[in-house]
Amino acid sequence: MWRHKLSEQELNREIDDSLAIQTFDLSRSFGPIRAVNDLNIDISRGELFALLGPNGSGKTTTINMLCCLLKPTRGTAHVLGFDINRQSNSVKSLIGTSPQDTTLSERLSPLENLELMARLNNVAPDKAKKWSAGLVEVMGLGDRAKDQVGKFSGGMKRRLSIAMSLISDPAVVFLDEPTLGLDPQARRALWDYIGNLKGEKTILLTTHYMEEADYLADRVGIIDEGKIAALGTSIDLKSMVIDKQIVVINGWNITIAALGSIKSRYQDVKVNGGQVIIAGKNLDFKEITDYVHSTGAIIRSAYFKEPSLEDAYLRITGKELKA
DSSP states (O other): OOOOOOOGGGTTOOOOTTEEEEEEEEEEEETTEEEEEEEOOEEETTOEEEEEOOTTSSHHHHHHHHTTSSOOSEEEEEETTEETTTOHHHHHTTEEEEOSSOOOOTTSOHHHHHHHHHHHTTOOHHHHHHHHHHHHHHTTOGGGTTSOGGGSOHHHHHHHHHHHHHTTOOSEEEEESTTTTOOHHHHHHHHHHHHTTBTTBEEEEEESOHHHHHHHOSEEEEEETTEEEEEEOHHHHHHTTTTSEEEEEEEEOOOHHHHHHHHHHOSEEEEETTEEEEEESSOOHHHHHHHHHHTTOEEEEEEEOOOOHHHHHHHHHSSOOOO
C-alpha cells in the first residue's frame, strides 16, 4: 500500500487504511468564499454516511473533491487508502457516482445506457451484458428495459442513474442528492433501493431532507457553511435536544383567558392554531392535561413529542433546514 509522510495539511490525523474514506483538513475555496472548510471525517467500510445540510453548505463540493473531479485548495482525503491528490486514477477505478444532475442518454434504453457506462469503465462485454440486465431488474425497470429513457419519469431516471453508478461494481458509491425533486412516493421507493445496498457498499449520500438522513444513514454529519457542525448516529444527534420534554395538546375552545392561565402556570408555552405546546423539565403528563382541561379547553389529543433530527439540526446550527 502506497504511503506518504503526513504533511502540515494533514497534521493531527493518523492514516487508517481500514477506513473507506478519511479526510484531512479537506478544504476548497472559490475566490474569497470557503465552500468546504477543514473537513475531517472518517467513514467505515460498508457504512452509509449522510452529509445533511442546505444548498450551498458544501455537500456537492465535498463529493466532487472525493471523486477527483475538483482539486482541494488545501488538505486531502484517502479513499480506500489512495490519496485523491496523488492517486486520482486509482480512486476513480474504485468508485461509482450518481450526480445531482442525471447524465443519461435519453435516446438510449436503460440497458443501452448501462452497457455504455460499463464499456467506459472497462467492464468485460459478457459481464456488462449480465450486470446491466440484473441492475435493470433490481431497480424495478425490467418492464421498461428497452424503452427510450427520455420517456421516463424523474424517479425512474434517478433509479437508472444509481444503477449506472453501480455497473462497475464499485466499492464506494457517492450519491449526490439522489431524491432531489421527487414526489414523496418516488422518494420512498428509491430509499428502499438505496437501503438494500447498505453493508454491501460504502455509501456517501448528500441530502437536505431530514427524513432521508434519519431513515437511511448509519451516521449523519451535519454540515454548515463548509464545516461539520455535529456528527453521530441519528439517535446521538437527537439526544442532544433531550434536555427538555415537550407535551403537545390538540384541542379547541382554547380561549384567551384559558391560554393566559396555562402560560401563568408553565414557563415555556407556544400556540399554533388549536395546538398548545408546553416544554420543560420533568413534566407530569397527567397534571398538565388535567390543568388544561380545568381551564375549559377541550382536549382532542395529547402526547409527548419525541425529539426529531430537525430539532437537533435547529439546536446545532440555529437555522431551519428548508427543502
